[in-house]
Amino acid sequence: MKLDDYIAFGVFFGFGFWFLLLPNSVIRFYTWFQKGRVQMPKTFGVRLVGALWIVLMSVVMIFSKR
DSSP, X not given: OOHHHHHHHHXXXXXXXXXXXXXXXXXXXXXXXXXXXXXXXXXXXHHHHHHHHHHHXXXXXXXXXX
């Protein structure tokens, strides 16, 4: 694996970590981004998506070893 693979993993992991640890910040950002046109899920839903994203990125990283 190359260094850029680990950097990409870190960036995507950070994205999932943001969802997991700061769900209210994510909800505020997307409410602002969509101008309130979409109904956002509760914080539990955002945390769940963050956790699933981290698991998905970890599985991809483990199975993508060349």
